[in-house]
Amino acid sequence: MRNVLVGLGLLVGVSLSLACAQAAAPIPAPPDGGGAVPLATRPASLGGGGGAPTAERGKQLVTEKGCIACHVIKEVQGAVGTVGPTLDGLASRPTIAGGALPTSPANLRRWLTNPPAVKPGTLMPNLGLNPGEIDSLIEFLNTLK
Ligand code: HEC
Numbered sequence: 200m201r202n203v204l205v206g207l208g209l210l211v212g213v214s215l216s217l218a219c220a221q222a223a224a225p226i227p228a229p230p231d232g233g234g235a236v237p238l239a240t241r242p243a244s245l246g247g248g249g250g251a252p253t254a255e256r257g258k259q260l261v262t263e264k265g266c267i268a269c270h271v272i273k274e275v276q277g278a279v280g281t282v283g284p285t286l287d288g289l290a291s292r293p294t295i296a297g298g299a300l301p302t303s304p305a306n307l308r309r310w311l312t313n314p315p316a317v318k319p320g321t322l323m324p325n326l327g328l329n330p331g332e333i334d335s336l337i338e339f340l341n342t343l344k
Pocket residue numbers: 260261264265266267268269270282283284286289292294295296297307310311318320321322323324326328336340
């Protein structure tokens with residue numbers, strides 16, 4: 200009798216845990232791949248309005264964001280501003296912002312994110328660039344050797 204009860208208990212236990220295992224099983228993904236959002240349909244804002252950051256996009260941004268009003272860049276039409284230093288040869292310069300920072304992608308990101316926070320009193324304003332725009336601008340600035 201005792202054995203029968205233990206056996207029953209075991210059976211109940213096993214079937215219960217089987218039921219639980221089923222309930223906890225991950226919901227199978229639909230055949231089309233389910234929840235993952237394909238890269239191509241992600242919001243364009245992730246890349247600064249044009250997909251992945253590229254030097255080409257950065258080159259468009261220097262015109263769209265008004266950088267050309269203050270900076271010379273030979274290869275960009277209309278980039279004749281002289282409020283700031285020329286950006287030609289930037290990638291070969293050891294420092295930026297009058298020696299305030301060593302030239303590096305990380306420091307260009309700091310600079311473009313908020314110039315007055317890096318160098319109080321600078322004439323370059325915070326242009327409200329988003330991270331994707333900054334990535335593309337850095338790609339482009341790195342081509343200016
Ligand atoms: C209103 C004028 C103005 C605008 C607009 C402007 N800048 Fe500047 N920028 C400056 C000035 C002035 C400096 C020099 C900073 C200093 O040393 O105080 C500078 C410095 C820089 C530097 C560091 C270069 C160096 O060698 O010191 C980079 C890079 C730069 N700007 C990129 C940009 C980009 C990219 C944009 C557009 C998104 C932009 N700037 C828009 C005025 C401007």
